[in-house]
Amino acid sequence: xxKKLAVSLVFAAGMLTHAAADTKMPFALDWKFEGPSAAYxxxxxxxxxxxxxxxxxxxxGKGSLDAIPKIATGAFPIGxxxxxxxxxxxxxxxGAPVQAVMMVYDKPPFAVIGRESLGVxxxxxxxxxxxxxxxxxxxxxxxxxxxxANGLDTSKITVEPVGFPTREPMxxxxxxxxxxxxxxxxYLNLVRLGIPEEDIKVILMADHxxxxxxNAIVVNTEFAKENPEAVTGFLxxxxxxxxxxxxxxxxxxxxxxxxxxxxxxxxxxxRLRLAIDSNVVTDYTKANGMGGIDQARMEKALxxxxxxxxxxxxxxxxxxxxxxxxxTDGSLTLK
Numbered sequence: 001x002x003k004k005l006a007v008s009l010v011f012a013a014g015m016l017t018h019a020a021a022d023t024k025m026p027f028a029l030d031w032k033f034e035g036p037s038a039a040y041x042x043x044x045x046x047x048x049x050x051x052x053x054x055x056x057x058x059x060x061g062k063g064s065l066d067a068i069p070k071i072a073t074g075a076f077p078i079g080x081x082x083x084x085x086x087x088x089x090x091x092x093x094x095g096a097p098v099q100a101v102m103m104v105y106d107k108p109p110f111a112v113i114g115r116e117s118l119g120v121x122x123x124x125x126x127x128x129x130x131x132x133x134x135x136x137x138x139x140x141x142x143x144x145x146x147x148x149a150n151g152l153d154t155s156k157i158t159v160e161p162v163g164f165p166t167r168e169p170m171x172x173x174x175x176x177x178x179x180x181x182x183x184x185x186x187y188l189n190l191v192r193l194g195i196p197e198e199d200i201k202v203i204l205m206a207d208h209x210x211x212x213x214x215n216a217i218v219v220n221t222e223f224a225k226e227n228p229e230a231v232t233g234f235l236x237x238x239x240x241x242x243x244x245x246x247x248x249x250x251x252x253x254x255x256x257x258x259x260x261x262x263x264x265x266x267x268x269x270x271r272l273r274l275a276i277d278s279n280v281v282t283d284y285t286k287a288n289g290m291g292g293i294d295q296a297r298m299e300k301a302l303x304x305x306x307x308x309x310x311x312x313x314x315x316x317x318x319x320x321x322x323x324x325x326x327x328t329d330g331s332l333t334l335k
Contacts, residue, residue, distance in 0.1 A: 023053050023054050023055060023227075023230055024054075024056075025049075025055070025077055025078055025230060025234055026056070026057045026058075026059065026076050026077070026078075027040060027056050027057070027058045027059070027076065027079060027080070028059050028061055028070045028071065028076040028078070028079035028080070029058060029059065029061045029067065029080050030061045030063060030064045030066070030067040030079070030080050030081050030082065030215065031061055031062075031063065032060045033058075033060055033256055033259045033260040034256065034263070034268055034271055035184070035249075035252070035253055035256060035267075035268035035269065035270070035271030035273075035274075035275060036184070036271065036272055036275040036279075037058070037256055037259075038241075038249070038252030038253060038256050038268075038272050039238065039241040039244070039245050039252065040056075040058055040080075040238065040241060041058065041241075041252070041255035041256060041258075041259065042240075042241035042242075042244040042245050042251075042252055042255060043056070043237040043238055043240060043241030043244075044056060044058070045255055046240070046241070046244055048236075048237035048238075048240040048241055049233075049234070049237045051237070052230075052233030052234065052236060053233065054230060054234060054237065056234070056237075058259075059076070061079075061080075063136075063138075064081040064082040064085040064086070064138070064215070065085055065089075067079045067080065067081040067218075068089050068098060068218065069089075071098045071218050071219065071220050072089070072093065072096045072097060072098040074097075074220050074222070076220070077219065077223040077224075077227075078217065078218070078219045078220070078223070078231070079218050079219075080104070080215055080216070080217060081215060081216065081218050082108070082138055082214060082215050082216075083100050083103070083213050083214065083215065083216045083218075083320070083321070084108070084138070084142070084212055084213070084301075084305060086098065086100055086216070086320065087302070087305060087315060087320055088305075090315075090319060090320060091309075091311050091312055091313055091315065092312065094313060097221040097222045098218055098219070098220060099218065099219060099221050099224070099320065099321065099322055100216035100217070100218050100320060100321045100322075101217055101218065101219050101224070101231065101235065101321070101322055101325045101326070102216055102217040102235045102238065102290075102291045102325075102326060103213055103214075103216045103291055103292060103293050103321075104214070104215050104217060104238075104242075104279075104280065104290065104291075105213070105214025105215040105216075105279040106213065106214070106280065106282045106284050106285050107204065107206040107207075107282055108138075108142075108205070108210075108212050108213060108214030108215070108279065109139075109182040109184055109185075109204075109214060109275070109278065109279050110139040110142045110146075110182070110183075110204075110205045110206070110210070110212070110214075111180070111181060111182065111183040111186065111202050111204050111205060112126065112131070112139070112143075112146070112178050112179070112180055112203040113171065113178060113179050113181055113183070113187065113190070113200065113201070113202050113203070114126075114129075114177060114178035114200075114201045114203065115171065115177070115178070115199050115200060115201065116198070116199050117199050118174060118177040119177060120177050120178045120201060122201075122203065123146070123150040123152060123203060124150065124151075126157050126177075126178060127152060127153055127156040128156055128157075129157060129158070129177035129178060130158045130160055130175075130176040130177050131157055131158065131159050131160065131177070131178050131179065131180070132160050132162040132167055132170050132171060132175075132178070132179040132180075133159055133160070133161065133162065133179065133180045134161070134162055134163060134167055135161050137164070137180050137181065138182070139180035139181050139182065140180040141309075142205055142210060142212060142304075142308060144307050144308045145209075145210060145304040145305070145308055146205045146208065146209065146210055148307055149208065149209025149210060149304075150209055160176055162176070162179070167179050167189075168189040168190050168193060169193060171190065171195075172190060172193040172194070183202050183204055184271050184274035184275045184278065184279075185271070186202075187200055187202055187274065188267060188271050188274070192267070204278060210301075210304060211297050211298075211300040211304060212301045212304060212305070213293060213297075213298065213301060214279060216321070217234075217235060217238065219231055219325070228324075228325060231325040232325045232327050235325060235326060235327055236327040236329070239289075239290060239291065239327070239331045239332050240331060242280065242290065243334065243335050245272060245276070246276055246280070246281065246334065246335070249269045249272045249276065250265075250269050252269070252272050253265045253266070253268040253269035253272055256268050280334075281334055285334055289330075289332035289333045289334060290332050290334060291323070291326045291332045292332075293321055295317070298317065298321070302315050
């Protein structure tokens with residue numbers, strides 16, 4: 001009888017483990033599989049999602065404006081997107097069931113990228129120069145606040161609308177003197193085009209007056225309310241994944257290349273390192289761990305967003321960001 005009971009208990013335990021592993025949480029990225037995606041692949045390959053009883057499949061995206069509606073409609077329960085785009089989305093769609101729950105890019109990658117040989121090394125150098133900016137670009141959307149914070153006379157800057165594929169080539173060819181873009185992407189695109197690295201000057205907006213945050217993990221709030229432990233487990237696994245790739249960016253780049261065979265592993269390792277050093281590991285996250293936000297800074301960020309965007313409603317921080325799902329076991333500490 002005891003033997004039968006023991007066998008039954010083992011079987012039941014196996015069934016529970018199997019059931020937990022079947023908790024599916026498809027994850028929508030904001031962009032294609034590049035270096036900074038490595039942390040999420042590390043959470044799969046190193047067993048962090050599995051340890052939380054989660055089955056996660058990662059899908060590439062076409063930008064935050066593509067990712068956010070996927071979460072809001074429930075097509076995906078969780079994703080990765082720019083919080084500034086989320087703030088605008090919630091203003092335009094009040095009550096939409098989507099919310100940020102974990103800050104990842106404490107500093108956004110919004111940047112102006114210039115060339116020293118073309119006379120652009122600092123914000124003030126932009127006056128009298130030609131700036132190439134794709135109209136849908138996230139960095140270009142923040143340029144008015146950046147210009148205001150740095151006292152730039154925008155009437156002295158010639159802005160040329162450019163396409164995403166032609167942005168870096170135009171700067172490489174000297175057809176414009178600077179461009180707007182994501183720091184880690186535009187920098188390496190210029191390197192691939194043969195521009196000497198010492199000639200490339202990345203002016204990170206977060207280091208020149210902008211208080212904005214960057215990309216965050218966002219959830220469908222209806223899913224989160226029904227599955228709070230799964231969301232917390234997901235965030236804990238993501239934090240562990242980031243610690244893994246911070247410790248070994250080359251291994252992270254190899255995980256990216258496994259999903260994107262056309263990727264250059266060495267290039268993606270560099271892109272990952274740039275994202276880590278400029279966007280993820282900051283003075284704030286070193287002191288406080290990743291995931292959270294500073295309320296005073298966010299309020300300033302909202303006021304800077306208002307320089308570029310006319311709010312239809314007063315922003316409500318309670319609907320924009322919640323820390324209630326963040327793990328409290330120390331897993332958010334950056335090692």
